[in-house]
Amino acid sequence: MWKNYLLIASRTLWKNKVFSLINILGLSVGLACCILMFLFIQHERSYDRFNHHAKDIYRITSVMAGSNGSTHLAVTPAPWAPLMKKDYPEIKSYTRLLKDEKALIGPPGEQQFFETNLLYADSTLFDVFTISLEKGDVKQALERPNSIILTSETAKKYFGHTNPIGKTLSINSFGRNLTVEVTALARPMPANSHFAFSSLVSLATLGDLSGLWSFHMFQSYVVLNSNTAANSLENKFPAFVKRYILNNPSADGKQDIHLQPLTDIHLRSNLVGEIGTNGNITYVYAFACVALFVLLLACFNFTNLSTARSLTRAKEVGLRKVVGAEKRQLLQQFLTETTLFALLALIIAIAMAYLALPLFNRVAERSLTIDFVHNPLLTFVLIGLVIAVGVLAGLYPAVILSAFKPTEVLKGKFSNSRKGLSLRFLLVTVQFVVSMGLIAGTFLVNHQLNFLKSKNLGFDRENVVILTLPKDMDSTRLATFKNSLLADGSVYSVSASSSIPSANIPINQVNDGSSNLSQAQSMQMLFTDLDFIRTMKMKIVAGRDFSEKMALDKTEGFLINEEAVKKLGYQKSEAAIGTTIQWVQPNTVLKKGKVVGVVQNFNITPLKTAVQPLVMHYAADRLQYLYLRFNQKNADQVLKEVAKKFTSFAPKQSLEYTFLDDTLNAMYTSETKLGVIFSYFSFLAIFIACLGILGLSLYTIQLRIKEIAIRKVLGATVLSITAELLKQFIKPVLLASLIATPITWYVMSKWLEEFAYRTPILPSVFLVTTAFVLALAVLTMTIQSVKAALSNPVQNLRSE
Template sequence: MLRHYLTVTVRNLLKHKLIAGINLFGLTTGLTCCLLILAYILHETSYDRRVPEAERIYRVTRDFYNPDGAATLQLSAVAPVVGPLLKNDFPQIEKITRLLLFSPVVVRHADRILTEDSLMFSEPAFLDMFAVRMLSGDARTALSEPNSLILEQSAARKYFGDQDPMNQELKLDGRIACKVTGVYQGLPENSHLHPAVLVSFSTLNDSTVYGERNLRTSWSNNAFHTYLQLPAGYDARQLEAQFPAFLDRHQPQNKRATDYVRPSKMTALQLQRLTDVHLHSNRADELEPNGDVNRVYIFGIIALFVLLIACINYMNLSTARAALRAKEVGVRKVVGAQRSEIILQFLGESVLITAVATGLAVGCTVLALPWLSRLAGTALPPQLLWQPAVLLGLLVLPLVVGVVSGLYPALFMSSFQPQQILKGFTKISGGLAFRRVLVVVQFVVSIGLLVSTAVVGLQLRYLRQAPLGYDRAQIVTLAYPLPLRPQYEAFGQALQQQAGVQALARSSRIPTGRLLDASDAAAGIGDSLRPTSANVKYLGIDEGFLPTYGIKLAAGRNFDPKAFPTDTLGFILNATAVRMIGWKSPAEAVGQAFRYGGVLGRVLGVTQDYHFESLHQPIVPMVMFLSSATSRSSYNYVSVKLAGGNVAGSLQHLERTWKEFLPDEPFTYTFLDESYAKLYQAELRQTLLFSIFAGIAILIACLGLFGLSSFAITQRVKEIGIRKVLGASTSTIVMLLSSDFMKLVLVAALLAFPLSWYVMHRWLQDFAYRINMPWWVFPLAGLAAAGVALATIVSQTVSVARANPVKSLRTE
């Protein structure tokens, strides 16, 4: 019986190659999309799960609040005191470890000088909690002594080549000498952190490095990533509930504050599950850019949509084809087949086709994974799919998809009454309404995907092209190492001797980065100095900063410490700060008294607003001041504005000058344009993938329409013949045949518009700066879908409409 069904299935497929091809192609493509997206989702959700006690490990995070209770800062790290105090107060904490990122930092071995991007100070417990595998050295002692460090294996190769790194010396930042006490295997790719060098935490006790006292007392340096492990089955919320009291108990009162405010009103600590870090955390100072759970959902939904469209094709084409197989069903029933046997036969067919498609899809997936890895910017090895659950899924998949797509056609065809069919009534009119619904569903999804792709693309174009308020072209940023400080003037002069260098500036942070540092501010309004509730962020800049970045002043003037030495007590605000403080205009602010972080001075100028941070963030109030003995800020970066034209030559000049002044510092530069592009890389990748999958969905839907319309036409050949005999022209017949389908596309468009409007409206809300919903995208997407559908149908109708009616009438 099985062999018999198999034979019939294969012969049917071969006989109707076009339909079989469309079905097989659609299902294979749909399943391939699903498997690719599944691999991506599995990868994204696998982060940090390799850590043995991952479910019990939490990261301590910290929020800061305005007086009105709004969160102004959400940090992924906490102050150094928090870890030991937590361990002391809460005995239920089994283990705790702190990490301090100390990068980029110059690391030197003999004459080899390299910049290390991922060097961290680490407590010994890290190795145990994160199950770091030592390749040499002893995990228990490797990080116990001050000035010892362990290297990730590729870092070991980087510094020592084939030499044995053990007991060799590395010098960090030109001052901290450390001995190599171990080499470890790097953390897997799906880990939220990848330290290349781990330096013993006790090294920080040295006051020239950080200082034991600071470690013990600092509540303000929230740079210590702190992880703790709780007992199995312990509810982390129980511990979290005790954190406000913990803060009130330990955090000293703010000395400058006029009234006593409990620390727990201004700041809070939270516990974040280790396995939530990658997908659910997007805090300031994350160790690495994280993923986004919404992206996982979006792609999951797209995968289901593509598969749904492919299944619908199968249902549609099989049901449409029913007329051709009606006689077979009739004969089978006459010779004694039960309805259940007919249902099983047709279900078997769809399961078989799906099984073949699944096999092909697995092959396509393996071939396409490297491509997806490149697009997604993460490694997606095929091994992701070789896990028991997925393999079992692959076995069940043909059954599920086959039954889902085959059930309706099977029920429909098995219901044929043999006595009618065998008398020659082969025109099967049933199922038409259902097929129409299915076509509408396909086009709702297709049009929705078209609209979404367009809106996402437009928003990203807006982000890339939006006026930022500063000029990012041809700006190269460099580090500002200690040895450069005393000779910066001379360095600048040497650089500017070449015409290719237009301007240079120093600053504490550079645009495209975050603005995280804030202090208390008070502004002169009327006669008095009033503390401001605005959370004003600060940026240390020199007099070259505004001209180098082309930032325009709305009022007042730039710093000029040579002409006015008191400018070291001056402030420049941005327009947002002026507005939030309460001055009526930038001009009114100029000359007013302003106190920031304990320094009292005057407002010298007000800049127009510019997007220092990415366009995901709203423009925050900010204050800029010169770095000086009295200010807390120091410069960390040099920005160099190059002239257009010979950029390569200018870079060579830059490097020569750097080497001349700083022979011991590596020359590492970044174009600001690149940093800017990185801000939107995730979205750009997402849009690209989104467009590709949306395109595939539409392609499959149109293939289905192609098959369906070709069948509809076959069914109506006689009608067309009669109409032609009665005088209908080719064009009226094409109109007649197309209008049926076009009506469906129209209905689909009317359904898709509000749905996609709602979804995209929600998506846009995530951007501080966004486009207005482009209304024209909707009719355009509808027209595009209708156009493709029409082309598909017309390509088939024309030949039928032109055919000699005598022929078509004879076919009956």
């Protein structure tokens, strides 16, 4: 019996080649999208689960109250974790990580290289995380101070293919010059880890950390006993705060302490001080929904074309019923056909996914693979998809076809009934609703990204290159280096700063000169030389810029922005000029001076957040980056000269540079990926919708071919016949526009709320989207309509 079902299904597929091709192609595209999205979601959800104790590992976080609201921190002071381990038996073990993103490393006396993933770690690191060593002993690798573990790749960079164990390296990190001994070689962290490292230095190298109560710098992790609930331990933390923090003059005030599950960090954490770049669960859900929408469109296509073709199968159904076929057998036959369609579509979809995977990996910045041997869940999911698609897409047509009455099938009642037409109209409308929503959403995402990239940030972002300064370059050598660069006529100005634009501009405490140091305001702080404002082409709105002629500017001068003026309580910028402010820490005044100028607000953090209060002042020992404004016409020559002069000033350090414009655009990497992926899915959605229109137009014209012939005989023109055929496809597009517009408007409004600066949603977006989709639908239909209208009526009427 099943053999006959398969035989009939294959004959039906071959007999209706065009409809079969449209159905299989549409389903293939939808299934390929689902394969890619499944791999992506599976990877995102797998983060940190490779650790043996993953379900029991938690990161310690804290919420710090401030005048502008609370700040949720991913980092803690150094003493917290050891004291918690001592006080709470629920904690089995702990470890701390400290990241230095700009450490200089190299063999003693040889060239030094920047390492952006150097981590300091407790010797208990291996008790918490599952890290594999190629050489060395996990119990001793980080036990002694001045010990370092390298990955194999890092070891090859410094020592070639020789055994690095026991060899030494020089490190300049956190302002310290260290000599460390290689004690082990580690395998790289898996790609699905929320942190990575190129080298691990023993945290004991930094000495006694027990007094660092106000420095939130450490990622602290604890492993709880398997029978301990995290919330029960959290309930004890207020007592910890009372015991160690509230009355501690070295601490920085009351805080709420929490435990964050390790497996939540990648997708559900965007705290201040994250150790790496995390994903976003919202975007994962968005991509999954879009992939399912594309698959649903393909299923709608199948259902639509199958019900539309029901008349051609009516005679077959009637004859089968006359010779004794039961409804159950007919259902089995038609569901077998749809499952065969889905199976063929899956085979093509796997091939499509293989071809598209390199592009998808580039866009998503992942290294996903299709591996059925080591990923059995993928196999089960694909089998489930085939069955689900075969049943869901084919169930309605199968039920309708198997319910035909043999005495009525020759009258064509179903095909011409309002019920059949309404279903097809509904499915076509839904297809266009999804397509229009994706197209409009893609346009709005890209429009917002363009807005962010083109927004006036308060400084000139063009033609600026940023160099990483040598760690040992003091103020005298820096001045000499700057002068040598300015000697090149293509370099207009040069300045140094402590930071580059990013989400992690340091927050420090500033007060109005009061002796009560606890009454301080949290403000962003930028350490610069005296040429920063001029180099960045910022605007002074009150007072003046720093000046070499004013001797006190280096030791007592401050520049603040307009937001800092408000934070300090002044109504106008002019009122802040000459006032005293202090850079403070608990019980300590680090610098005291006067405000010499107010700078117009400028954005050096992502535009998801508004401009923050900011203080700038001179600090030669904190300058890490050099900004060069240059002549774009001579860019290549300028970079060559800069590299040459840098080598002469720092022969043992590699040159590291980036363009300011690229740095600013990099702050919107996740939004850019969202826009690109939405663009691809929008194209696929409209492609599937057009396939459906093509299939329905072919079928509609086939049904009305004799009507078209009679109209031509009676004198109808090609234009009038084409217009008549187009009417039924224009209505669903216009209705889809009315439905898609408010839904898309609402969803995109919610997404735009994430940004402090955003572009308005213009009605023209939806008008253009409607016009675009309508044009595509009309074009798809017109080709077949004109062909039918130009056909010979005699040929089409000959059988009557």
